[in-house]
Amino acid sequence: xxxxxxxxxxxxxxxxxxxxxxxxxxxxxxxxxxxxxxxxxxxxxxxxxxxxxxxxxxxxxxxxxxxxxxxxxxxxxxxxxxxxxxxxxxxxxxxxxxxxxxxxxxxxxxxxxxxxxxxxxxxxxxxxxxxxxxxxxxxxxxxxxxxxxxxxxxxxxxxxxxxxxxxxxxxxxxxxxxxxxxxxxxxxxxxxxxx
Numbered sequence: 195x196x197x198x199x200x201x202x203x204x205x206x207x208x209x210x211x212x213x214x215x216x217x218x219x220x221x222x223x224x225x226x227x228x229x230x231x232x233x234x235x236x237x238x239x240x241x242x243x244x245x246x247x248x249x250x251x252x253x254x255x256x257x258x259x260x261x262x263x264x265x266x267x268x269x270x271x272x273x274x275x276x277x278x279x280x281x282x283x284x285x286x287x288x289x290x291x292x293x294x295x296x297x298x299x300x301x302x303x304x305x306x307x308x309x310x311x312x313x314x315x316x317x318x319x320x321x322x323x324x325x326x327x328x329x330x331x332x333x334x335x336x337x338x339x340x341x342x343x344x345x346x347x348x349x350x351x352x353x354x355x356x357x358x359x360x361x362x363x364x365x366x367x368x369x370x371x372x373x374x375x376x377x378x379x380x381x382x383x384x385x386x387x388x389x
Contacts, residue, residue, distance in 0.1 A: 270321060280310070287304045288306070291303050
């Protein structure tokens, strides 16, 4: 009850009849307003508590989805990274088995199995966004033996392009333009002859 209502109630009661009714009415109205306010606040608190619990559940659910997405992205990135580095190693193996120095000296060979090549090819197909990476990998592995100088030059250009596509696929920066004569190590002077 507000003060105006209390005033009206007091005017209606005859003081000579019973002052006790007046005091009781005042006490009841004061207590009533406290009880109403108390339950109003309790209702707000209860609603707020329920809202907070619901919001917390939604936040935890969103966090779980985000964490799962991040784990999947990391796994994909790791698989892609390994597949791309493995593809470079396989290309090196392939090149080392048929390129010959101009003076006829053979290059020290490294090897890859067909099982490794198939697995790498599949991983490239599954993880790479740029289909040209898979196409150029396949093209480079189909290079024949006894290439002439022009064909070797094209092969080295393809290797440079392949590496640049890998850089972009992995987000490692822009294209690097390398000298075609220094794009691939065939031999080093300090290599051990021991196997």
